[in-house]
Amino acid sequence: MAHCSPITASRAINTPGVVSADLRERVMAAVERLGYRPNLNARALASTRTHVVGVIVPSLAQHIFSDVLRGVYDAVQPTSLRVHLGNTHYDPAEEERLIGEFLRHKPAAMIVSGVDQSPLARSMLADAGCPVVQIMDLTPDPIDRVVGFSHVEAGYKMTRHLIDQGYRRIGYMFLVGWMNTRSAGRLQGWQQALEEAGLFDPSLLVTQADLGQDGEQRHHRGEVVTPLHARAALRKLLDLSPKVDAVFCNNDPLALGVLFEAIAQGLRVPESLGIAGFNDSYMIMGAHPSLTSLRTPRYEIGLRAVEEALAAMQGQPNSEPIVDLGTEVSFRKSTDRLGRLPVEEPALG
Structure with a gap:
């Protein structure tokens, strides 16, 4: 019906870029008229x-x-x-x-x-x-x-940003049960940046067990991480290291939870406590103060x-089997300890 060979029709259907526009239109018109559907098994x-x-x-x-x-x-x-x-x-x-x-x-x-x-x-x-x-x-x-x-480079980059903003007691927060190789890479970058600056303190590493909706601790890595997971972790970190002045969170839900707990405890963000997340996800939009995060592609x-x-x-x-798309710090008020960004007002609905 398209006036071409079966192999040419096959190319027009499966790899349309290798045939002319006119031929492709003829074949697709025939497909439509015949109601053709490929047999995937065949x-x-x-x-x-x-x-x-x-x-x-x-x-x-x-x-x-x-x-x-x-x-x-x-x-x-x-x-x-x-x-x-x-x-x-x-x-x-x-x-x-x-x-x-x-x-x-x-x-x-x-x-x-x-x-x-x-x-x-x-x-x-x-x-x-x-x-x-x-x-x-x-x-x-x-x-x-x-x-x-590189998650190592990403963790290093965010920690370096916090150091450059004047923070010196920088904690790292993650959940027990979520420490895969990517999270481990971020942790490695955090430690590397602090060691280079002579600021590393192992007491600044804080973990929190997974919490179910009923508040019971449990280990289930398939669950969604929520801000609830971070609130008790921040309290724990403040008890262990009361002079902590910034927290780098393994993901954005944790960063939101740290922000909520900081506000509940009357801590001034970013002056008393800087907060940074990871992934720069939509869920942090609208936070006040706005949350710094590491944007991932x-x-x-x-x-x-x-x-x-x-x-x-x-x-x-x-020729290039390794494609590195890189990351960047989305700098917002939650880490603006030096006052480099404009004053922001709470967003209205």
Whole structure:
């Protein structure tokens, strides 16, 4: 009906960029008139690969990964690829199971969060026979390609910002049970910056066990982190180190909780206590004073990961397997101890 060969019709449907606009329009018109829908099972048998991209993340409850997935879905939308999504709940055994299951369906590419896969998971991905893109972190030894940023550098950068703003007793806060390699990298950067400045004190490292809605402490890494988790942790930190003058939080919900507790205790922010978060997420918008945070390129990571997978699928040389998208400090009033920013009023609805 389109007056072309079957292979040309296939190219127009599956890789439209390689055919002329006129031919593509003829083929798509024929598709519409015929009501054609591809048989994915037959396609997999014929080509040895489906048009599915397997994407594995550790949580769907955290907005961090929903931002990454927005980038992934936006990048695949104009292509013939489709996303097959898996959630590991931060469980290495579940990650191994999902990788094995996805690979049995012969995906066109795999995108996996983190660079700390188990030996079995790494071996399966190395032998996958398709492009593999690790995301959210960096490593000098990626399985294939990696897109992310250095969490050590990010932690160092934020701590250096706090030092430059005049803070000297800078605490670091994280939750027990959430110390993955990315959080550990931020902690390493914090310690490195303080040691270089001669300010490191291990008593400034504070943890708080996960709290359920009923207030009972429990360990469940799949739960959403809320500001509630940080309030008791700040009280603990102030008891252990009453002269603490800033807190670098492992994520933004913790930073919000520290701000709430600081206000409840009558502490002046940023003069008596500086507060910094991590990820620069939408949830901190509207806080007063406004919260400093470390901006991470979450959406861009998802978008670039698909672009890297597509480049590999098209046979482009892998000249730069490590893609560092970097981070930046979003400087706001909660760390403006030196008064460099304009005075701000509370935001009205």
